[in-house]
Amino acid sequence: MSVAGGPPSIIDLDVGGGGGPRPVRRRRQRFTWRSLTVAAVSTVVFFGILVAILTNAPGWARFQESFLNSEYFWRALPKVIEAFWINVRLFLIAEVVILGLGLLLAVMRGLPGPVFFPVRLLATVYVDVFRALPGVLVIFMLGFGIPGLRIEGVPIDPFFWAIVALSLLYSAYVSEVYRAGIESVHPSQEAAARSLGLSRPQALRYVVLPQAVRRVIPPLLNDFIGLQKDTVLVSFIGVVEIFRTAQIEQAANFNFTPYMAVALVFVVVTIPLARFTDWLVARDRARAAAGAR
Amino acid sequence: MATTGATDRTGEALRIEGLHKSFGDLEVLRGIDLVIAEHEVVCLIGASGSGKSTLLRCVNLLEEIDAGRIVVASEEITAPKVDVDRIRRRIGIVFQAFNLFPHMSVLDNVALAPRRVLHKPRREADADALALLERFGLADKRAEFPDRLSGGQQQRVAIVRALAMQPDLLLLDEITSALDPELVAEVLDVIRELAAGGMTMVIATHEMGFARDIANRVCFLDGGRILEEGPPDRIFSDPREERTQRFLQRIIAAGRL
Numbered sequence: 001m002s003v004a005g006g007p008p009s010i011i012d013l014d015v016g017g018g019g020g021p022r023p024v025r026r027r028r029q030r031f032t033w034r035s036l037t038v039a040a041v042s043t044v045v046f047f048g049i050l051v052a053i054l055t056n057a058p059g060w061a062r063f064q065e066s067f068l069n070s071e072y073f074w075r076a077l078p079k080v081i082e083a084f085w086i087n088v089r090l091f092l093i094a095e096v097v098i099l100g101l102g103l104l105l106a107v108m109r110g111l112p113g114p115v116f117f118p119v120r121l122l123a124t125v126y127v128d129v130f131r132a133l134p135g136v137l138v139i140f141m142l143g144f145g146i147p148g149l150r151i152e153g154v155p156i157d158p159f160f161w162a163i164v165a166l167s168l169l170y171s172a173y174v175s176e177v178y179r180a181g182i183e184s185v186h187p188s189q190e191a192a193a194r195s196l197g198l199s200r201p202q203a204l205r206y207v208v209l210p211q212a213v214r215r216v217i218p219p220l221l222n223d224f225i226g227l228q229k230d231t232v233l234v235s236f237i238g239v240v241e242i243f244r245t246a247q248i249e250q251a252a253n254f255n256f257t258p259y260m261a262v263a264l265v266f267v268v269v270t271i272p273l274a275r276f277t278d279w280l281v282a283r284d285r286a287r288a289a290a291g292a293r
Numbered sequence: 294m295a296t297t298g299a300t301d302r303t304g305e306a307l308r309i310e311g312l313h314k315s316f317g318d319l320e321v322l323r324g325i326d327l328v329i330a331e332h333e334v335v336c337l338i339g340a341s342g343s344g345k346s347t348l349l350r351c352v353n354l355l356e357e358i359d360a361g362r363i364v365v366a367s368e369e370i371t372a373p374k375v376d377v378d379r380i381r382r383r384i385g386i387v388f389q390a391f392n393l394f395p396h397m398s399v400l401d402n403v404a405l406a407p408r409r410v411l412h413k414p415r416r417e418a419d420a421d422a423l424a425l426l427e428r429f430g431l432a433d434k435r436a437e438f439p440d441r442l443s444g445g446q447q448q449r450v451a452i453v454r455a456l457a458m459q460p461d462l463l464l465l466d467e468i469t470s471a472l473d474p475e476l477v478a479e480v481l482d483v484i485r486e487l488a489a490g491g492m493t494m495v496i497a498t499h500e501m502g503f504a505r506d507i508a509n510r511v512c513f514l515d516g517g518r519i520l521e522e523g524p525p526d527r528i529f530s531d532p533r534e535e536r537t538q539r540f541l542q543r544i545i546a547a548g549r550l
Contacts, residue, residue: 192392195353196406196458197382206405210396 069257076249076258083245084265087231090162090241094231095224097167102174107204109175110182123175130172135233139165143237162234170227177219181212218284221277225270232262305367306331306462306493307352312361314347321347323517325361329462329495334488336504336525337497339514340540345497346389348514349464352495353386366461382410385455386464389471391447393439393454399426400435403454410458425453429483445476452483463487465496469503481507501544505529513537 054060108116108123130138142165147156155161185208193203235244242262249258305328312325322344329335337345350356352363354370354377363371370380394402403422407413413421426432429449439447448468455463465484469477481503488494488507498504504511505525512522513534521534532538 188388188390188392189394191355192388192394193405194378195355195381195384195386196454197378197410198406199378202409206409207394211394214396 065255067256067260069255072249072253072255072257073261076246076261079245079249080242080258080261080265083240084242086159086239086241087228090159090166090231090234090239091224091228094163094166094170094227097163098170098174098227099220101167101171103178103209105171105175106178106182109179112200127172127175130169131176133169135165135169135230136236138169139233139237142168143234158234158238162231162237162239166227166230166234169230170223173223174220177216177223178212180219181216182208184215185211215284218277218281221273221280225273225277228270228273229266304331305329306333306365307495308364309348309352310362310364312348312351312363313359314344314351314356315359321517322351322358325517325519327512327519327522329493331493332491333509334492334494334496334507335510335512336508337495337512337514338499338501338504338540343514344517345514346466349386349466349495349497352462353384353464354380355386378410382406382458383461384464385458385460385462386466387448387451387455387468389467391439391444391451391471393447393451395439398436398438399431399442399450402439402450403457406454407457422453422457425457426450429453429486443476444472445479448472448476448480449483452480452487456487461493463492463494465494465498467497467499469498469500501529501541513540515540 105123105127108119109127111119139162143158143161146154146161147158189207189211190200190203193207194200198206231241232243235241235247240248242265246258246262250256307327307329309325309327312322313320314322325344325348327335337348339345347356351358352365358371361371362369365380365384368380369375394405397405400419400422403425404415404418407418407421408415411418423432423435426435429452431446431449431453434442434446434450439450442450448471452468468484469480472480477500481500484494484496484503485507496504496508508525510522511525511528512519513528513532513536514520515536521528521532521537528537529541532541
């Protein structure tokens with residue numbers, strides 16, 4: 001729509017050549033003022049029509065009652081937010097495990113020489129398998145299956161298995177991100193390190209990985225946005241987290257507004273992370289452009 | 294020649310015998326024999342693709358050799374079970390493209406290997422690195438990151454980084470080829486100073502004037518062999534081989550000598 005892209009692109013329409021600086025500036029100002037007005041009016045009109053259509057649609061009243069009930073909303077919101085801390089804890093613990101395990105897998109896949117073939121094979125098969133499996137499947141198998149074996153000393157806490165399941169799943173993705181980063185570091189960097197007498201692990205540790213990790217921070221954050229949302233999947237194995245809490249509320253009143261509260265919480269926490277990721281990408285691109293000379 | 298057993302020729306920094314190296318079907322080095330004395334400065338000249346860089350990379354064990362042997366200060370470094378990392382500590386190499394570590398400051402670039410390889414305490418490694426940087430007029434750049442430096446400064450830092458390991462032998466691989474012409478001199482001045490200080494160096498270069506100036510001996514490489522070698526004055530003014538003559542004529546025609 002012209003709303004978002006309008007004003008800047010019109011400013012960019014600087015008339016090349018011809019005329020002194022003055023007419024150009026006046027023209028640009030006029031364009032800016034006019035485009036702002038147009039954008040504002042069209043926005044109001046556009047969304048006004050949209051809202052009018054929706055609220056006059058048949059069933060709007062019922063929708064409003066079922067999804068946008070303010071009484072249920074305010075009743076559900078504190079409970080939902082409180083339960084969200086379970087998700088946050090799950091997310092934070094799993095994230096630490098994933099960062100470590102993913103890195104380990106990426107390094108394992110990069111080990112050279114025939115001796116390490118079994119290690120490379122193991123890492124490759126792991127990544128292939130856990131990227132192929134649907135998340136819910138793994139969560140069910142671990143969360144119900146393993147405790148059901150009733151083996152002495154094996155935890156039965158669903159929260160524990162939830163962390164294990166998410167860590168297994170996401171470290172497969174994250175290891176691929178790391179691997180892409182490692183491969184993006186030019187071999188001459190390792191050669192320079194080795195030529196100074198650093199061993200291969202030292203070259204990896206001090207020269208290759210620091211550069212690789214820096215480059216993959218934006219895609220890593222992207223994966224973590226996914227992980228943040230997927231924490232609700234563990235509700236299926238009995239962890240009473242945000243989604244399960246909303247479900248209980250919904251079932252008690254046959255009203256869907258608690259789900260809207262959940263949706264709001266996720267939107268509010270995810271958007272800043274998404275913006276931050278975009279900002280990092282833009283900053284890296286600017287730096288690369290400056291560094292290229 | 295094929296001397297066997299422990300070689301103990303004092304005063305000999307580097308001995309290369311019958312060195313062969315291929316990349317797939319392409320045979321880049323076809324039997325190199327070269328002996329370099331301590332404190333000697335040897336320049337390798339020759340057209341691109343003649344094997345200069347590959348020879349240096351083989352000496353630093355960055356490339357695996359196919360045949361022959363390389364002896365550095367009485368130790369055969371191409372022996373099967375040799376500790377590669379220990380050998381590389383004693384041989385410094387400076388690359389055409391600098392290859393500084395972009396995520397580290399100048400000081401950390403220089404101090405990294407002394408800290409991690411020689412296990413110097415950080416304070417000592419930093420002080421030594423700073424002293425070296427000072428000696429080459431780079432002390433004020435210690436906190437900068439490589440991408441903030443000019444090409445000449447970057448290459449000088451790369452030289453200092455190699456020197457920080459106190460190598461017995463320094464290999465320089467076309468270290469001015471990636472530089473703007475006005476930055477070449479500052480780098481060559483560093484090499485002159487090192488030569489005056491007695492550093493043993495093998496220098497692959499296209500700077501013929503510099504080679505003539507600094508080398509004790511010049512080797513002309515052609516097709517993976519050392520076709521002709523001798524003191525610079527003789528090589529440059531009275532080359533015996535026809536290929537050497539033609540190479541030097543092309544260089545003169547290009548205004549590089």
